[in-house]
Amino acid sequence: MRLTARGLRHRYAPRLPDVLADVDLTVGAGEVVAIVGPSGSGKTTLLALLGGLVPVQAGEVRVTGPDGHAYPPAAQVAWVLQTVNVLADRPVVDNVCLGAYSRGVGREEALRRARQQLAAVGLGGRGDDPVRVLSGGEVQRVVIARALASGRPVLLADEPTGQLDAATTDTVLSVLLDRDHGRSVVVVTHDLEVAGRCDRVLRLRDGVLDPDRVPG
Amino acid sequence: MSAPWRVAVAAGEGVRSALAGRWLSAVLVLLVCWATALPGAVDAATVADLVAEEQRFLAAGGNVLVASNREGGVPALACDRLAEADGVMAAAALTHQGEPATLSAAPGGDVTVFAASATIWRVLGVADSPARDAILPQSIADRLGVRDGDWLHFTRSPGTRGEWVPPRPVRVTVADMSILGDQYTGVLLPAVIGPEAVADACVVVAAPAQLPALRDSLPAALPASTGQVVVQDRLFTGEFTADYSLAYQERSLQWAWVATGALLGLVWLLVRWVRRADDALYATMGADAGTRLVLRGTEWLLLAGLGGVWGVAVGTVVALGLDAPFLTALPYVARQVGAALLLATGIVLLGQARRPRSLLADLKDR
Numbered sequence: 001m002r003l004t005a006r007g008l009r010h011r012y013a014p015r016l017p018d019v020l021a022d023v024d025l026t027v028g029a030g031e032v033v034a035i036v037g038p039s040g041s042g043k044t045t046l047l048a049l050l051g052g053l054v055p056v057q058a059g060e061v062r063v064t065g066p067d068g069h070a071y072p073p074a075a076q077v078a079w080v081l082q083t084v085n086v087l088a089d090r091p092v093v094d095n096v097c098l099g100a101y102s103r104g105v106g107r108e109e110a111l112r113r114a115r116q117q118l119a120a121v122g123l124g125g126r127g128d129d130p131v132r133v134l135s136g137g138e139v140q141r142v143v144i145a146r147a148l149a150s151g152r153p154v155l156l157a158d159e160p161t162g163q164l165d166a167a168t169t170d171t172v173l174s175v176l177l178d179r180d181h182g183r184s185v186v187v188v189t190h191d192l193e194v195a196g197r198c199d200r201v202l203r204l205r206d207g208v209l210d211p212d213r214v215p216g
Numbered sequence: 217m218s219a220p221w222r223v224a225v226a227a228g229e230g231v232r233s234a235l236a237g238r239w240l241s242a243v244l245v246l247l248v249c250w251a252t253a254l255p256g257a258v259d260a261a262t263v264a265d266l267v268a269e270e271q272r273f274l275a276a277g278g279n280v281l282v283a284s285n286r287e288g289g290v291p292a293l294a295c296d297r298l299a300e301a302d303g304v305m306a307a308a309a310l311t312h313q314g315e316p317a318t319l320s321a322a323p324g325g326d327v328t329v330f331a332a333s334a335t336i337w338r339v340l341g342v343a344d345s346p347a348r349d350a351i352l353p354q355s356i357a358d359r360l361g362v363r364d365g366d367w368l369h370f371t372r373s374p375g376t377r378g379e380w381v382p383p384r385p386v387r388v389t390v391a392d393m394s395i396l397g398d399q400y401t402g403v404l405l406p407a408v409i410g411p412e413a414v415a416d417a418c419v420v421v422a423a424p425a426q427l428p429a430l431r432d433s434l435p436a437a438l439p440a441s442t443g444q445v446v447v448q449d450r451l452f453t454g455e456f457t458a459d460y461s462l463a464y465q466e467r468s469l470q471w472a473w474v475a476t477g478a479l480l481g482l483v484w485l486l487v488r489w490v491r492r493a494d495d496a497l498y499a500t501m502g503a504d505a506g507t508r509l510v511l512r513g514t515e516w517l518l519l520a521g522l523g524g525v526w527g528v529a530v531g532t533v534v535a536l537g538l539d540a541p542f543l544t545a546l547p548y549v550a551r552q553v554g555a556a557l558l559l560a561t562g563i564v565l566l567g568q569a570r571r572p573r574s575l576l577a578d579l580k581d582r
Contacts, residue, residue, distance in 0.1 A: 044576075048575075048576045051500075052575075053500070053574075053575040053576040053579070054574060054575070054576050074500075075502065077500075079500050081579060085493060085496075085497045085500075085579055086497075087233075087236070087494060087497070089236045089237065089238060090232065090233075090236045094232060094236075098229075098497070098498070098501040099501060101221050101222075101225050101229070101501060101502065101503070102219070102221070102501050102502025102503075103219055104219025104220060104221070104222060105222075105225075106222060106224070106225060107224075107225060107228055110225070146501070150501065150502070
């Protein structure tokens with residue numbers, strides 16, 4: 001799947017300045033793109049527009065398949081957000097199941113896929129624990145497992161390793177950025193190590209997205 | 217690729233959400249239970265009090281009207297036919313016989329004798345019996361040691377002509393005559409007044425709600441050749457002054473379910489607002505508005521159903537504690553609980569159908 005944004009412009013109130021101004025972005029199938037920039041530069045807003053969390057005011061966002069068919073972005077996007085969005089009183093596996101439910105599967109199949117993804121992020125033995133007893137880093141891994149369980153072709157991640165230690169960051173990134181699955185990934189990050197593992201790094205400055213560099 | 221959630225999955229998620237809610241779920245169940253049970257119980261107790269009071273009113277003859285005409289009497293046939301009129305439960309003509317009689321078993325003790333039309337059995341609520349020639353009030357029967365079905369021989373009282381004394385022993389029915397009051401307490405001789413006769417009075421047992429209308433219409437229904445038909449309540453002590461029908465219609469808690477239902481619905485909407493981040497999370501996981509409606513609707517129905525069942529049980533027990541009989545308590549409590557939950561469910565579904573303002577803001581709890 002290819003994610004394309006053209007002429008994205010956004011402001012939160014009529015009297016406020018534009019947060020984003022004519023942003024163009026294309027993320028190819030299986031490509032991993034990092035977006036970096038100072039706090040308040042509009043990185044999260046851009047991510048929200050790409051995934052349909054915020055209505056597009058000007059411009060357009062498209063997710064197109066190999067045959068050129070366009071799909072609604074919101075239904076093709078999986079999220080790993082900076083704010084920890086989990087059902088804290090529910091078991092870990094139930095949280096990850098939510099991702100699988102979005103593929104139209106039943107409870108049993110969702111449980112199977114959830115346990116598979118939990119094992120991939122190193123939480124194979126914690127599936128039945130309530131999320132509220134997990135550490136911040138473990139919760140973030142639950143969120144990543146949930147996004148992966150959704151099987152959606154586009155993954156949008158906002159500081160996905162912000163709460164993880166170095167060793168866990170490496171484990172999680174290897175899963176999150178696995179090119180073998182063909183996912184298009186956009187990662188908003190301050191972490192240079194994370195940015196360094198992406199195919200492209202784009203800088204967002206004053207609402208304008210500038211191509212920065214291609215790592216390696 | 218993405219696909220819609222299965223309905224069973226959404227409903228199951230609602231059930232799991234309710235079970236995982238722990239304290240919140242418990243508080244909601246308790247709130248539904250007590251908020252519906254207490255108004256229901258008090259309303260049931262109010263109804264039970266009204267019914268009991270009305271029963272005392274009826275037992276004392278509060279729904280009995282006496283139509284009389286000092287000059288021309290009242291026509292017995294018209295009186296008997298009143299029993300077929302709307303709002304009339306029974307009617308019978310009565311005439312004071314003018315002379316007392318004496319029971320041979322109790323010489324020296326005179327009893328007053330009244331002639332009655334054949335419909336008197338229905339007025340007294342006693343089974344009609346052609347084999348019985350007299351009806352004796354319980355109070356006199358107790359004083360004389362007479363039991364129902366005994367044979368009695370009446371004799372002429374000293375100084376009277378004995379014109380109305382039955383010549384042969386008669387078999388008596390002992391009955392509660394309190395509905396007629398002291399004025400007509402004595403030996404009744406049923407079917408002595410024929411259809412063509414003119415009686416002293418017509419005793420009418422009315423449906424309580426029809427009393428005011430009958431007070432007005434009875435004079436016209438009992439046309440007299442001379443004189444004026446006067447209608448009086450059998451009770452004139454003012455002991456029972458309440459209008460039970462009006463009191464039932466105007467009881468304060470009968471509409472409590474509206475407030476209860478609105479309260480519960482709004483509480484759920486408040487809970488929904490507090491948990492908006494969870495709903496936004498479901499939305500990002502492909503749960504569209506219909507799926508979220510099934511999910512939260514299932515959760516609500518589970519908690520409300522559980523609270524409602526407890527509400528009926530608790531409300532009924534509380535109503536029993538307030539001296540309401542079970543057959544009054546259960547339907548009135550169940551009605552309050554059911555109506556409140558129906559209204560609350562409507563509010564819940566309407567509120568749940570509202571689109572979130574911003575998924576991003578909801579996800580960030582702001």
